[in-house]
Amino acid sequence: DGGITQSPKYLFRKEGQNVTLSCEQNLNHDAMYWYRQDPGQGLRLIYYSQIVNDFQKGDIAEGYSVSREKKESFPLTVTSAQKNPTAFYLCATRGGARSYGYTFGSGTRLTVV
């Protein structure tokens, strides 16, 4: 089945640590996105990538980093510079221009302990 796999589903981080969230897709979609979700705030865009080896900052990129070395993979690193990292993180992909809808992964819940 084609889809998006986010791992792990739950992640705990100590303050001062960097952690990496995985997002893998087998949909052959070019564009990939990372969103952060907090209660009552909807989804906010962290980073996005339209093509391999290229990515752009979204609205809340500070304290995060990404890479796009392969079409299938778009990992997100939450660095120690992110002051409030506890949130639900969603990865999404978009097909070509004729298929504008986003497909979402099932998310990773990150908690700072």
Added chain:
Amino acid sequence: AQSVTQPDIHITVSEGASLELRCNYSYGATPYLFWYVQSPGQGLQLLLKYFSGDTLVQGIKGFEAEFKRSQSSFNLRKPSVHWSDAAEYFCAVGGRGATNKLIFGTGTLLAVQP
């Protein structure tokens, strides 16, 4: 500025009753419009989308939405709600260019009473 407003944070309806979730947007051109649904701890599932043409669009699970350009609205409706419809619903708007991103509303949490 581009934005999406979902004025109702939380709605409770009785099972079998009709439902309307409101969505208003601010966008410089005619946008693409979407409604997504999210169950607790899960990702978002696309309910329906509007690109062009007929302003009344049908989606999955018996949902429909109507695009009203004059009101900048894209309200979601269902004639008879089922207990399994309890979830959070997000309206989203996007541009028509290939590089345009989706902007999401803050969501409406739907509770269904037996």
